[in-house]
Amino acid sequence: MTQKKQLEAAASFVSDQLKNEPTGHDAAHIDRVRLLACHIAYREGGSLFIIEMAAIVHDVIDEKLSSEWRLSPNRLELQLLSWEVNTRDIRYIMDIITTMSFRHRHKQHRPMTLEGAIVQDADRLDAIGASGIARVFTYAGAKGEPHYTKDKQHGSVLKHMEEKLLKLKDLMNTRAGKQLAEKRHELMSLFIKTWKEECGLTDE
Ligand code: ADP
Ligand code: NI
Secondary structure, three states, X not given: OOHHHHHHHHHHHHHHHOOOOOOOOOXXXXXXXXXXXXHHHHHHOOOHHHXXXXXXXXXXXXXXXXXXXXXXXXXXXXXHHHOOOOHXXXXXXXXXXXXXXXXXXXXXXXXXXXHHHHHHHHHHHOOOHHHHHHHHHHHHHHHOOOOOOOOOOOOOHHHHHHHOHHHXXXXXXXXXXXXXXXXXXXXXXXXXXXXXXHOOOOOO
């Protein structure tokens, strides 16, 4: 199979697998991350095949997905093999997607590869800006999480935005990622400010 065909096969498989995923890891998220990753790669370099393939499969093994949508890492490797991706590339891709999530951020002891840095930036960019705002509400709706609460300990959309998403801009790995994050960050800051005003929430 040519690399183009391999990417097509993977994209169609993943889009099927994540159809109707309720927590913001749906097929449209994958399309946006792939596009963003290509856009960053155009400016930063790296192996475009690895970047696109990692972007396409990056969420199907995520522990946050419920079992209906999630694949085991083993199953994903077999899937990649079935599209004739070579074993060295499979190892490279699996390494990227198992180390890139928010949760692994502090556990990382070795530097990221350029391809991993780009896919992580693309994934983080889709968590901020207009798409990011939309996804937070989708996630909260699926999990029954409130928009905001008086009790600041309690999980909410607002808490997640302020404590996690507003920090992503400064965690970008690449120059291109940083640049793209600026506008998204500004929009999200303005959204939060306006939203809090409307809700009568003030910062003590
Ligand atoms: P990604 O798919 O980008 O790796 P996550 O799996 O961490 O990101 O989260 C998926 C989406 O759900 C993101 O847009 C994120 O902001 C949002 N999200 C994650 N945790 C929460 C939460 N506790 N409350 C609201 N939204 C959340
Ligand atoms: Ni993602």
